[in-house]
Amino acid sequence: MLSVMEAPTVFVLIAFSSIAHASVPNFAKLYRETEDLIELSKTYHRLENNDEYFVNFDHSKKPLYFGAFDFIVVGAGTAGGIVANRLSESNFKVLLVEAGPQDPDTASVPGLNGYFFNTPLDWGYNTTEEDKICLATIDKRCIYPRGKMWGGTSSLNGNVYSRGTKWDYDAWAEKVGNTDWSYENVLPYFKKAERAMFKIDLDKSYHGFSGPQRIDLLEDTPGLTTMLLRAFKERGSIEQDYNGRNPYGVSRPQNFLDRNVRAGTAHAYIRPAANRQNLLISDNSLVTKVIIANDRAVGVEFVKKGKLYFAQASKEVILSAGAINTPQILMLSGIGPSQKLIKHGIELVKDLPVGQNLQDHIAVYPIFFRTHHTYYNLTLKEQLRLWYANRRPLTAAGGKQVISFRNLEDDTSSSPDTEYIGTGPTAIGSKIATGNRFNEEFTAAYQILNEHTDFSFQVFVLHPESKGELTLQSKDPRDYPLIDFNFFAVEKDLETLYRSIQWILEIQNTKAFRNFRAERLFVPMPGCDENYEIDSKTWWYCVLRHIGSPGFHPIGSAIMGSGPWNSVTNPELKVHGIQGLRVADASVIPVTIAGHTTAPCVMIAEKVSDLIKSEHGQ
Numbered sequence: 001m002l003s004v005m006e007a008p009t010v011f012v013l014i015a016f017s018s019i020a021h022a023s024v025p026n027f028a029k030l031y032r033e034t035e036d037l038i039e040l041s042k043t044y045h046r047l048e049n050n051d052e053y054f055v056n057f058d059h060s061k062k063p064l065y066f067g068a069f070d071f072i073v074v075g076a077g078t079a080g081g082i083v084a085n086r087l088s089e090s091n092f093k094v095l096l097v098e099a100g101p102q103d104p105d106t107a108s109v110p111g112l113n114g115y116f117f118n119t120p121l122d123w124g125y126n127t128t129e130e131d132k133i134c135l136a137t138i139d140k141r142c143i144y145p146r147g148k149m150w151g152g153t154s155s156l157n158g159n160v161y162s163r164g165t166k167w168d169y170d171a172w173a174e175k176v177g178n179t180d181w182s183y184e185n186v187l188p189y190f191k192k193a194e195r196a197m198f199k200i201d202l203d204k205s206y207h208g209f210s211g212p213q214r215i216d217l218l219e220d221t222p223g224l225t226t227m228l229l230r231a232f233k234e235r236g237s238i239e240q241d242y243n244g245r246n247p248y249g250v251s252r253p254q255n256f257l258d259r260n261v262r263a264g265t266a267h268a269y270i271r272p273a274a275n276r277q278n279l280l281i282s283d284n285s286l287v288t289k290v291i292i293a294n295d296r297a298v299g300v301e302f303v304k305k306g307k308l309y310f311a312q313a314s315k316e317v318i319l320s321a322g323a324i325n326t327p328q329i330l331m332l333s334g335i336g337p338s339q340k341l342i343k344h345g346i347e348l349v350k351d352l353p354v355g356q357n358l359q360d361h362i363a364v365y366p367i368f369f370r371t372h373h374t375y376y377n378l379t380l381k382e383q384l385r386l387w388y389a390n391r392r393p394l395t396a397a398g399g400k401q402v403i404s405f406r407n408l409e410d411d412t413s414s415s416p417d418t419e420y421i422g423t424g425p426t427a428i429g430s431k432i433a434t435g436n437r438f439n440e441e442f443t444a445a446y447q448i449l450n451e452h453t454d455f456s457f458q459v460f461v462l463h464p465e466s467k468g469e470l471t472l473q474s475k476d477p478r479d480y481p482l483i484d485f486n487f488f489a490v491e492k493d494l495e496t497l498y499r500s501i502q503w504i505l506e507i508q509n510t511k512a513f514r515n516f517r518a519e520r521l522f523v524p525m526p527g528c529d530e531n532y533e534i535d536s537k538t539w540w541y542c543v544l545r546h547i548g549s550p551g552f553h554p555i556g557s558a559i560m561g562s563g564p565w566n567s568v569t570n571p572e573l574k575v576h577g578i579q580g581l582r583v584a585d586a587s588v589i590p591v592t593i594a595g596h597t598t599a600p601c602v603m604i605a606e607k608v609s610d611l612i613k614s615e616h617g618q
């Protein structure tokens with residue numbers, strides 16, 4: 001632990017928060033904390049700004065000096081926690097600044113993730129008002145969960161380990177004009193991070209077996225998992241490893257999982273490094289600005305418990321605050337589109353397309369089925385007992401059963417455009433599938449579902465063409481940024497989603513489904529059912545505009561590219577025209593990925609850490 005002479009109170013808090021918790025907590029304590037989490041999520045009013053950091057804040061005071069470091073990493077999230085771990089393996093002095101606290105024990109239980117969206121451990125963001133999607137939600141704004149704790153969004157996400165395909169990374173390399181990002185060149189970093197613990201459908205040469213991040217399969221849900229695998233196979237999918245040579249087919253999902261414990265960045269990288277003498281973690285600290293002098297990043301300002309601090313970086317500042325907050329911090333620091341910064345009275349440091357090129361997958365749970373079985377009709381206590389024994393339902397986030405990638409044109413020589421996740425019972429009741437984001441009418445309609453008998457498919461559009469924008473509300477760091485994805489602006493995205501649903505609808509006619517006696521269950525769709533013939537194309541378009549949702553895989557808001565005319569960072573993730581400033585998180589991803597975004601962030605973090613170390617002589 002470094003000494004922070006100027007800020008003794010901070011030091012005490014940090015020392016406390018750095019004590020690693022046991023990976024499997026005591027039952028009675030976890031049970032109590034789970035009850036509290038569930039209760040809190042029912043009554044909690046989500047945050048609407050960053051005011052909590054500024055209580056008793058004195059604007060006239062100059063920042064307190066927090067100390068000097070070789071590197072400052074902003075955000076102890078998915079990517080940032082990894083960068084901080086890797087840099088502090090060498091004898092660099094590293095400061096990791098995180099807005100949230102340490103992740104609680106309950107975050108170790110994957111199946112509880114939905115509750116976190118309604119707690120202070122989530123930023124509580126919404127998208128701006130939509131007119132083509134999320135029409136079934138309150139105020140026509142989609143919720144946009146983002147973790148605010150050690151591990152960031154990897155501490156509350158769906159836990160699916162899916163890297164994307166060789167076509168995606170080769171397109172990435174081509175777009176940024178640098179083959180370092182080709183599949184061949186990024187694959188070693190996926191392997192470096194990974195410790196594959198599973199055997200079924202494992203394409204060995206594509207996996208790592210000695211990295212910090214354990215990847216594993218879940219136990220099957222009796223009858224259901226194998227029935228779904230059979231149904232996909234009847235529809236022509238082969239069973240194999242989607243992270244291996246060929247992504248096309250069907251398989252059991254691979255998860256960030258250490259036996260029963262969520263193995264996100266907090267578990268795999270931060271806690272193992274937290275007691276290093278040369279790593280200081282300052283949590284509950286909101287970074288408001290990168291300080292730039294003569295086009296060089298010299299440190300950051302952050303607010304903690306109402307006090308403003310300045311921490312100095314002698315080598316580099318690395319922004320890993322995620323695809324929503326990294327562009328916000330850049331713009332607050334004077335780096336962004338000149339017109340927009342000037343409009344808010346921010347002094348321009350560098351004119352770059354920050355916040356542009358914001359993209360996300362589109363996701364929906366469009367169809368439901370009822371079985372003649374009862375699954376997991378258990379008390380919370382019973383469910384937690386099963387979790388300790390590495391059993392479902394709580395080992396799975398969102399009740400995942402099977403995963404499948406497809407190309408609608410059946411072109412298996414290019415990237416898949418559609419993904420299906422069979423989500424079993426319990427997902428039905430989760431906040432993701434039916435959540436509190438729906439308005440009263442739709443919430444009432446979804447009451448028809450039974451979380452112990454019903455299952456569903458989640459369908460993703462993997463390469464949507466619609467692009468949006470992230471902008472500031474004002475120059476005040478207390479204000480949340482405006483998140484506008486422009487979903488379905490390109491109507492082809494809606495058509496793609498419709499067509500992928502047509503394919504999965506056919507699955508009800510398989511022998512597997514018929515033998516299982518799984519029956520389609522129609523949730524009433526107010527506004528659509530009365531106006532259009534059910535299952536017609538116009539009905540589906542109406543339904544998808546209402547219940548379609550962001551995929552929560554934001555990318556591109558500090559996009560990587562060849563020069564300042566088309567991007568924010570170069571292929572070494574350095575912000576164009578600024579010395580000592582890099583971005584390492586999902587914001588740099590320049591192309592949509594046929595996979596989920598955690599694994600790509602892990603790869604980016606591992607790769608940039610190597611790059612930084614070698615540039616600084618390690």
Ligand SMILES: Cc1cc2nc3c(=O)[nH]c(=O)nc-3n(C[C@H](O)[C@H](O)[C@H](O)COP(=O)(O)OP(=O)(O)OC[C@H]3O[C@@H](n4cnc5c(N)ncnc54)[C@H](O)[C@@H]3O)c2cc1C
Pocket residue numbers: 074075076077078079080097098099100144145146147148149150151152153154156157158159160161162285286287288320321322323325326329551552553554584585586587596597598599601
């Ligand atoms: C509900 C949900 C389900 C998902 N499911 C999956 C899945 O199953 N599989 C998958 O691969 N991906 C999934 N994702 C996406 C994936 O989790 C994210 O893309 C990924 O975690 C992003 O990593 P990141 O490093 O870019 O940002 P984050 O992990 O969000 O890290 C950013 C960190 O920076 C901190 N921070 C932000 N601003 C500041 C500031 N001003 N000062 C200090 N600290 C700050 C944040 O608190 C956070 O800890 C899901 C996402 C969501 C929301």
Ligand SMILES: *[C@@H]1O[C@H](CO)[C@@H](O)[C@H](O)[C@H]1NC(C)=O
Pocket residue numbers: 046047048049124125126138139141480
């Ligand atoms: C998000 O939307 C909900 C529901 O309309 C609202 O209560 C909340 O204040 C919004 N939060 C923000 C940050 O806009």
Ligand SMILES: *[C@@H]1O[C@H](CO)[C@@H](O)[C@H](O)[C@H]1NC(C)=O
Pocket residue numbers: 374377450452453
């Ligand atoms: C679950 O158990 C409760 C209490 O025993 C019972 O009332 C309910 O009908 C069961 N649900 C299902 C789907 O079997």
